[in-house]
Structure formats: C-alpha cells, structure tokens
Amino acid sequence: GAVVSQHPSWVICKSGTSVKIECRSLDFQATTMFWYRQFPKQSLMLMATSNEGSKATYEQGVEKDKFLINHASLTLSTLTVTSAHPEDSSFYICSARDRGRNTIYFGEGSWLTVV
Amino acid sequence: KNEVEQSPQNLTAQEGEFITINCSYSVGISALHWLQQHPGGGIVSLFMLSSGKKKHGRLIATINIQEKHSSLHITASHPRDSAVYICAVLPQAWTSGSRLTFGEGTQLTVNP
Numbered sequence: 595g596a597v598v599s600q601h602p603s604w605v606i607c608k609s610g611t612s613v614k615i616e617c618r619s620l621d622f623q624a625t626t627m628f629w630y631r632q633f634p635k636q637s638l639m640l641m642a643t644s645n646e647g648s649k650a651t652y653e654q655g656v657e658k659d660k661f662l663i664n665h666a667s668l669t670l671s672t673l674t675v676t677s678a679h680p681e682d683s684s685f686y687i688c689s690a691r692d693r694g695r696n697t698i699y700f701g702e703g704s705w706l707t708v709v
Numbered sequence: 710k711n712e713v714e715q716s717p718q719n720l721t722a723q724e725g726e727f728i729t730i731n732c733s734y735s736v737g738i739s740a741l742h743w744l745q746q747h748p749g750g751g752i753v754s755l756f757m758l759s760s761g762k763k764k765h766g767r768l769i770a771t772i773n774i775q776e777k778h779s780s781l782h783i784t785a786s787h788p789r790d791s792a793v794y795i796c797a798v799l800p801q802a803w804t805s806g807s808r809l810t811f812g813e814g815t816q817l818t819v820n821p
Binding site: 628632637638640643685687689697698699700702703705 | 740742744750751752753754757795808809811812813814
C-alpha cells in the first residue's frame with residue numbers, strides 16, 4: 595500500500611483563490627520532502643525541498659511567495675498555491691525521504707485545474 | 710547534455726516481446742531509481758539500485774557503476790505495462806536536501 599499519501603487527488607479552483615495540497619508519510623518519519631510539478635508529456639520538475647522545522651529551499655525560478663511550503667511535522671508537508679492562475683494548472687507530486695530505509699517514496703500526485 | 714539520458718524516448722511493442730529501456734548518467738551516484746508513471750499520473754518506484762541486478766516478477770533492473778549505465782528489462786510484456794518509465798539518480802553523499810535528477814522518461818506502449 596501507499597506509504598506517502600497526497601491529498602487531494604484532484605482539485606478545481608477559481609482564479610485568484612488559494613489551494614492547499616497535503617503530503618503525508620504514513621509509516622515513517624520524513625525529515626525531507628520534495629515537491630515537483632509536471633506538465634503534460636514533460637519530465638518532473640523539482641520545485642522545492644522541504645526540511646522539517648526549517649524553511650523550504652526553492653529551485654531557481656519558483657516563486658516562494660506563490661508556492662508556500664510548510665513542513666511542520668515529520669509526517670506532513672503542505673504546498674499552498676496562492677492566488678492561483680490558469681497557468682498554475684498542472685500535476686503536483688510530492689516525495690518523501692525515508693532515512694531509515696535510505697529510499698524515497700512518491701505520493702499519488704494532485705491534479706490542479708485553475709479556471 | 711542532460712545528466713541523465715534515457716533511450717528510447719518512445720517504444721512500441723507487441724504483447725509478449727522482451728523490452729529494454731536504457732539509462733546513462735554522467736554524475737557519481739549513490740543509487741538509481743526506476744520509476745513507473747501511469748497515465749493517471751501516479752508514480753511507483755519499481756527499483757532502487759546501487760549495484761548489480763534486481764528482479765521483481767517480469768521486471769529486471771541492472772546497473773553498471775563503472776560504465777554509468779542502467780537497464781530496465783520487461784519480459785513477456787503485457788498491455789498493462791504501458792506507461793512512462795523514468796530513470797532517476799541520487800547523487801553521491803546524498804545528504805538532506807540533495808535532489809534526484811530525472812531522465813526524460815520512456816513512453817512504452819504494448820499492443821495486444
């Protein structure tokens with residue numbers, strides 16, 4: 595079964611509103627979580643790295659004020675897309691590092707459509 | 710030149726065929742993942758390799774660290790194997806915050 599749960603699986607929101615996506619590790623503590631976005635037929639693009647208890651590290655070109663990442667606990671990271679625009683419509687996916695097993699697991703992903 | 714290159718980009722096979730997808734990388738790595746992404750978007754990690762060979766069902770993954778090359782093989786392919794297969798590498802000395810580097814993916818279509 596899934597060891598990283600992402601919610602919601604899909605969401606439609608209006609332009610200008612904010613939407614939050616959650617990423618939970620179910621049976622391990624994830625000190626590091628990663629957020630990606632993927633456009634159709636393109637590769638995964640890392641947006642930011644989230645470390646528990648500290649500020650996220652954003653990749654070049656990713657607006658930190660637009661894509662708010664919070665990693666308040668060892669099992670939960672959230673991505674909030676603020677003031678969403680249609681061009682933010684994409685597939686967002688998280689992954690979490692299990693240091694104990696030295697591997698990473700992926701969430702199921704979230705489809706965001708901004709109308 | 711991408712740090713991780715996959716070939717082929719697209720692959721169409723008939724059911725039952727033996728399939729090979731290749732991944733070459735240019736950086737030192739601590740491990741390599743083979744991922745499977747279905748049309749719905751969800752990603753499954755098929756293998757994590759740091760040396761040698763792993764087998765799971767009809768899937769076999771090999772890695773040659775010296776040649777910086779890995780292959781994913783599918784024996785007796787089936788239409789349900791149709792998906793995008795992605796190679797991703799973890800850098801050496803993977804510390805907190807280090808990131809995966811992904812290949813572009815291989816779109817596999819297996820026809821009945």
